[in-house]
Amino acid sequence: MHLGLPESDHSEIRKLDLFQGVEDDAFRALMRGAYVQTFPPQIELISEGDRSDFLYIMVDGSVELFAEWNGRETVMSTVHPVSTFILAATIRDAPYLMSARTLMKSRVVLLPSLDVRTVFSEDAAFARAVVRELAQCYRAVIKNTKNLKLRSSLERLANYLLRQQIRADGAEEFDLLIEKRRLASYLGMTPENLSRAIKALQPYGVVIDGVRVSITDRNDLEGLAKPSALIDDPSH
Amino acid sequence: MHLGLPESDHSEIRKLDLFQGVEDDAFRALMRGAYVQTFPPQIELISEGDRSDFLYIMVDGSVELFAEWNGRETVMSTVHPVSTFILAATIRDAPYLMSARTLMKSRVVLLPSLDVRTVFSEDAAFARAVVRELAQCYRAVIKNTKNLKLRSSLERLANYLLRQQIRADGAEEFDLLIEKRRLASYLGMTPENLSRAIKALQPYGVVIDGVRVSITDRNDLEGLAKPSALIDDPSH
DNA sequence: CGTCCTTTTGAACATTGTCAAACACTGTGG
DNA sequence: CCACAGTGTTTGACAATGTTCAAAAGGACG
Numbered sequence: 264m265h266l267g268l269p270e271s272d273h274s275e276i277r278k279l280d281l282f283q284g285v286e287d288d289a290f291r292a293l294m295r296g297a298y299v300q301t302f303p304p305q306i307e308l309i310s311e312g313d314r315s316d317f318l319y320i321m322v323d324g325s326v327e328l329f330a331e332w333n334g335r336e337t338v339m340s341t342v343h344p345v346s347t348f349i350l351a352a353t354i355r356d357a358p359y360l361m362s363a364r365t366l367m368k369s370r371v372v373l374l375p376s377l378d379v380r381t382v383f384s385e386d387a388a389f390a391r392a393v394v395r396e397l398a399q400c401y402r403a404v405i406k407n408t409k410n411l412k413l414r415s416s417l418e419r420l421a422n423y424l425l426r427q428q429i430r431a432d433g434a435e436e437f438d439l440l441i442e443k444r445r446l447a448s449y450l451g452m453t454p455e456n457l458s459r460a461i462k463a464l465q466p467y468g469v470v471i472d473g474v475r476v477s478i479t480d481r482n483d484l485e486g487l488a489k490p491s492a493l494i495d496d497p498s499h
Numbered sequence: 500m501h502l503g504l505p506e507s508d509h510s511e512i513r514k515l516d517l518f519q520g521v522e523d524d525a526f527r528a529l530m531r532g533a534y535v536q537t538f539p540p541q542i543e544l545i546s547e548g549d550r551s552d553f554l555y556i557m558v559d560g561s562v563e564l565f566a567e568w569n570g571r572e573t574v575m576s577t578v579h580p581v582s583t584f585i586l587a588a589t590i591r592d593a594p595y596l597m598s599a600r601t602l603m604k605s606r607v608v609l610l611p612s613l614d615v616r617t618v619f620s621e622d623a624a625f626a627r628a629v630v631r632e633l634a635q636c637y638r639a640v641i642k643n644t645k646n647l648k649l650r651s652s653l654e655r656l657a658n659y660l661l662r663q664q665i666r667a668d669g670a671e672e673f674d675l676l677i678e679k680r681r682l683a684s685y686l687g688m689t690p691e692n693l694s695r696a697i698k699a700l701q702p703y704g705v706v707i708d709g710v711r712v713s714i715t716d717r718n719d720l721e722g723l724a725k726p727s728a729l730i731d732d733p734s735h
Numbered sequence: 736c737g738t739c740c741t742t743t744t745g746a747a748c749a750t751t752g753t754c755a756a757a758c759a760c761t762g763t764g765g
Numbered sequence: 766c767c768a769c770a771g772t773g774t775t776t777g778a779c780a781a782t783g784t785t786c787a788a789a790a791g792g793a794c795g
Contacts (some may be wrong), residue, residue: 311729332649333725339644351634351641360641360729383630387623394619394626397633398587404640405587405596408575411647412687413568416751444773451648453752458775473760473774489569493547493596652783680741692783694743709742709792 267295268372275345276320276372281396284388296378301370308363308371315352315359317373321345324369327445328361338448340407341366341441350396353379366445402499409494416452420460421488422495423450424469428478439474503531504608511581512556512608517632518625525622532614537606544599544607551588551595553609557581560605563681564597574684576643577602577677586632589615602681638735645730652688656696657724658731659686660705664714675710 273294276282282290299322302308308319311330319326326342328349339361342348352359353376365371382389410419423446431437439446447457461471467487468479478484492499509530512518518526535558538544544555547566555562562578564585575597578584588595589612601607618625646655659682667673675682683693697707703723704715714720728735 330645330649330729332645332727332730335649337645337648339641351637354630354634355638357638357735358729360638360645384627387626390623390626390630391620394590394630394633397630397637398590401587401633401637401640402591402593402596404637404644405575408640408644408647409566409568409573409596411644412573413566413571442773454774455753455776456751459751462775491568493566493594494568499593651781678741689784690742691744691785695783698743 268297268299272299272322272372275322279320279345279347280399281347281350281392282389283392285382285392286386286388289382289386289389293374293378293382296375298373299370300373301368302365304365304367304369306365308365309349309359309361311359311362313359315349315357315376317376318347318353318379319349319363320347320372320374322370322372324371325366325440326363326369326371327366328363329448330361336448337451338445341445341449343440347396350393350400354383354393354397356380366441403497406494411451413494416450416456417460417463418488419450419452420457421464421467421469421484422490424464424476424478425481425484425488425490426495426497427476428481435479436475436477439471439476504533504535508535508558508608511558515556515581515583516635517583517586517628519628520624521618521628522622522624525618525625529610529614529618532611534609535606536609537604538601540601540603540605542601544601545585545595545597547595547598549595551585551593551612553612554583554589554615555585555599556583556608556610558606558608560607561602561676562599562605562607563602564599565684566597572684573687574681577681577685579676583632586629586636590619590629590633592616602677639733642730647687649730652686652692653696653699654724655686655688656693657700657703657705657720658726660700660712660714661717661720661724661726662731662733663712664717671715672711672713675707675712 276294277290302324308326321342321344323344325344326348328339328342330337330339342363348363349359349361356376383393384390410422414422427439428434428437441449443457444454447454450457452460461469464484467484469484470477470479512530513526538560544562557578557580559580561580562584564575564578566573566575578599584599585595585597592612619629620626646658650658663675664670664673677685679693680690683690686693688696697705700720700723703720705720706713706715
């Protein structure tokens with residue numbers, strides 16, 4: 264018999280923007296139908312085209328969202344804890360547009376889409392939270408499109424590194440959180456091209472050794488990257 | 500004194516997905532604060548970075564959404580009647596990520612963002628309609644990203660033409676609804692490249708003379724374009 | 736008819752991708 | 766501990782794709 268999600272998992276999930284202001288009853292109703300599962304690396308959790316049976320919440324590990332066409336594949340984004348993914352498909356009861364695979368051992372909460380849609384139509388606070396979340400996601404994708412269409416691959420890499428540095432609290436040295444070939448795909452280039460782009464950033468004070476990134480002069484790199492709040496600022 | 504929107508404009512707007520299921524009172528409240536304006540061509544209605552004071556509804560004409568960075572500019576999408584634009588910025592009370600300019604003489608309804616947010620937080624049906632709309636927009640942008648990252652410019656053009664043909668009810672001949680240089684920018688290429696891509700489609704039975712498109716053998720073109728529901732189907 | 740803008744064409748150039756091979760890293764099993 | 770396989774990364778030579786620049790051709794409009 265299915266007993267829902269262990270209480271121990273509630274607290275971090277409850278903190279998600281998506282559940283702010285939601286009635287305790289509604290939240291508990293969602294959690295009752297939820298599953299937790301731990302997956303090994305390289306497991307394809309969902310495939311594009313599938314019906315959206317669950318809303319996913321990353322609790323631990325990391326997951327890559329990717330898309331395929333005509334034998335080609337591209338990384339759309341990487342999901343880190345704690346956050347949800349494929350909310351839009353769940354809400355619209357539409358097929359997934361992206362596939363998802365675990366990159367490492369990962370713990371994931373699965374909320375049956377039916378439950379999500381029920382709570383969505385009964386709890387106004389949840390509906391509003393979903394709106395804010397979706398608006399955020401929408402804006403993130405728009406920024407990504409601007410990044411792709413307005414910048415060269417070298418500029419995209421430069422800005423990516425600057426964003427990662429902020430994520431690392433501005434440290435001069437930090438680690439890449441993603442394999443280089445996946446980063447290349449995310450940035451819309453080949454691994455070979457990324458490898459050369461990394462070298463091309465050396466004159467701007469960037470050294471990358473394995474996963475270790477060092478940015479000696481942020482100003483110099485910013486001169487090339489020209490970061491913009493309307494593309495690179497995740498909160499804006 | 501401001502008297503709100505003429506009743507004559509209500510009916511088409513009322514039909515928008517965004518207002519389905521919304522209480523009549525709430526809808527009228529929105530319309531009371533609304534303005535209608537007619538703009539000549541080439542007017543920049545909003546600029547990226549501006550605060551989102553209004554939600555816009557295209558009633559007549561057409562508007563181009565575009566973005567700029569570092570002196571470059573790219574067309575993000577073209578808005579045709581009757582539909583809303585920049586909903587996400589309005590809801591999040593965040594700066595616009597895109598600019599908008601009229602392409603022809605256009606009639607536009609402006610809903611003060613404050614009113615939209617008020618009705619959004621008071622009318623649950625509106626909140627849910629906003630969710631569906633945003634989820635739709637989100638999925639459209641994801642499809643666009645897949646299109647950009649997974650396809651060459653020739654493939655993007657081929658699929659664009661197939662989509663336009665469907666929009667024209669499958670007619671063998673139809674007109675482009677957008678200037679070629681804007682189409683080029685929308686497809687992420689230069690006008691010169693588009694011009695050559697059009698020629699490159701001749702062996703696949705495509706002839707474009709001015710705005711007139713003729714597709715003699717759809718199957719042949721589909722062989723190259725390989726359209727996919729998960730990229731090209733607007734409803735999916 | 737002349738002006739302005741878009742579109743097309745050609746040639747040179749830049750960027751990015753492909754292919755093949757070498758290299759580096761990781762973990763396994765002898 | 767080492768040899769080895771498997772995978773990811775880098776490098777070099779080359780090809781394909783896309784851009785830039787300049788100029789000509791075509792259209793729209795006063």
